[in-house]
Amino acid sequence: MTARYCSLAQQPAPEFGPGLAAERRGALVGGSRMWVNGTVLHYYFYDVAHADRAAGADTSVIPVPGTGELRRVPWAGAKEQQEVVRECFREWRGLGIGVDFAEVVDRSEAELRIGFQAGDGSWSAVGRDALTVGLGDRTMNFGWDLTAPGQRGTALHEIGHALGMLHEHQSPFAGIHWDDEAVYAELAGPPNFWSRDRTRCNILRKLDPDEVNGSVWDPQSIMEYPFASGLILEPEEYRTGLHPHGGLSSCDKEFVLRWYPPVGPPRPAELVPFRSAPLRLGPGEQTDFTIEPVQTREYAVGTFGDSDAVVVVFEERDGEPRFLAGQDDGGTPRNATLKVRLVKGRRYFVRVRLYSTWGSGDTAVMCW
Template sequence: MHEQLEICIDKQLPVTDIIESSSRAIEEAPENVPAQQPRSTLPGVQENGPLELAILTGKKWATGRTISIGFRGGSASLRAKVEAVAKQWEQHANLTLDFGSDATGDIRIDFAPGGSWSYLGTDALSIPQADATMNYGWLTDTSTDDEIGRVVLHEFGHALSAIHEHQNPVADIPWDKPAVYAYYAGPPNNWSREVVDRNIFQRYSTTVTNHSAFDRDSIMLYAIPNQLTIGDYEVGWNRGLSDTDRAFMATIYPRTAPSAVELTVAPPYTQAAIGAPAEQDLFSFVVADAGQHRVETFGTTDVVMTLLGPDSLTAAVAEDDDGGAGPNAAITAQLAPGRYYARVRHYSATGSGTYEIGVRRIG
């Protein structure tokens, strides 16, 4: 690969703004609240093993929302091309991208020199109105449609809360670290080792991200030259949305409520299975009278369970990984009357297997 790589930097809020940003995210969409406190609470904290990026909340917009977008520069022709490309995401996410003619909006786009970047999801709500939340420093009127399409799809992926695919928690890229440091230290990026660590090597924690299996075809993955890896491993430029990109965005911004398997608040328990990688099963039950209840899984499959409600698919009550016997999940909580939902996924993004699930009143 002879083309010099230009990749966007993860645009992060100052540490002092993280708590405010978390509050704004939860106001925007209640499902952004973490059911469990992350093991580390600030970006770049060293945990057991490699560095991970940890965030206090999710950063997704409210499903069905209209996101207002304004431009701060660029010709009318370039703006029109950006808008046309960005709206490809509307085909898969239950969101409306409303491009206005002035510089205000939830997302504010500039074309200032210095690289292309976007704040992640609802972080844009914490940026002062005077500042841009997205920048296309590489795009001009002479940019090819191919380059505009690749860059705009990528940055709007970030704006809708998607992370860089090479920082997927299950990514296993055989980086040649000395070669990577040397490569990105030169132009056009001119990155320090710290910036390389944050934008290339650090991965998001599995406890705070909703992720699929690693996708080599994702628009959120930049090209990986063979010269930056150990062995024969490389990825070319991805120029369009992959099947996983489309499915993932449709999952986090669904157009219709998913169907749920009904559970009774008593044995016998229900047999279920994670039949395919990244599959999520949804169950529902009704609490008639307030009291303490226990929802749990049984079997040898390592699952993670999130309890949602009452009468809501977005308000998290709790989440558990190994609270039950062995690899099983179990949640005990005082529940008010109403309908509750249990969402179950495999701990591994590539895992599958059978299990049982049940709910019972214990107090």
């Protein structure tokens, strides 16, 4: 029987202005969906206890596979399904990564909103794309029983997407030569019922080399689909099928720890209003600051210099950072500058991740 596959919505290729150097463009493509390190990703489960009672809320209309009929199906998930996802969040956290996860019961506080709508497939927004999804909508869905044998890997896979990882078999380094028509035919039938466009987007299309999870193909990655015999023509050893073990591979762990290294205990330096702080960062590096405002007002926080960077402000609440505002100036001639209301007596964190520098001057960050 054909495996059930994760189906990502096709996203437009990142657009940048003309004349970007290849190194600068590569840094932007590779990091554009990654979270700043130290982020706490709050996740919310749609379930019966938290259901919005408004007509049609927390439901959506989906086609019945193979019939053309439509039906309205709720997003709520059973407790045992939710527990599988919790276990998988714990497994990713157990790697010691610098991103943490926390469950919340208020969807407005969640960056990740998780549904269990049967028949809608399994999918997730990729990394920071979750922030572009409306607060009333899901950023992740599980469309089949996660407690069934061999299905726990689906939850690990979708969390991988939420951390910014893409499908491994679409890596241009894989060297996979497909029997295209056999792939289209396989995915058009049960249990996936995919269109040719969806199959091309999720399987046959090659990713930009700067988008992928590493510089080599990892056939054992949690982000790799299993494939039946007869779909892959080359490499020859996979003509009889490709069967990843369904867990986190050593390359998965290496990739996620490279982007999200463990966060040390030392308290970041304070960012004092009207006093610039030099960044002195290399491509892909990050530095953190605290702000403890002496008065309540609107502040601006921004970078200076010829650089591409992501700037994010968090507010400390209940001992953990909560996302407040962020801006990405990647690929533009301007610097990242955002305005936020900071309250006296509270603590805030400013995290700056650098894509690249493209001028000769110094780079810095300041609040004012």
